Amino acid sequence: MPLSEYEQRVLEQLERDLGADPKLNSAMAKTARPRGRWTFAFIGIVVGLAVLVGGVIAQLIFVGVIGFAIMLAFALWGMLAPAKSSTSAPAAAASGAPSKKAKRQGFMNRVEERFERRRDQGDF
DSSP: OOOOHHHHHHHHHHHHHHHTOHHHHHHHOOOOOOHHHHHHHHHHHHHHHHHHHHHHHTTOHHHHHHHHHHHHHHHHHHHTOOOOOSSOHHHHHHTTOOOHHHHHHHHHHHHHHHHHHHHHHTOO
């Protein structure tokens, strides 16, 4: 079922708004993880699995739990590698970037303008 003109306009507006959001862009940007970090994490997961299996074979629950904890820790460590950023927060603050309060006021102003525009156009 095709979208109506109104739905198409709303979808285009949402796409523009999402594309203009710098926080979303930085969160969605794919960053390469260091290969050594992945390798070390994989080895740690295998070691944790060996400890877990050893605990099960020896029927020692605490050894199995420790093995699982090792696996989980290495998996998280490998996946949550810090992303390299080109700008730092102190540099952005020093360059005169708007504060959170100013950004919030700007956001509210944009929302109010959109509401007024839609009300005037009869889109409500």
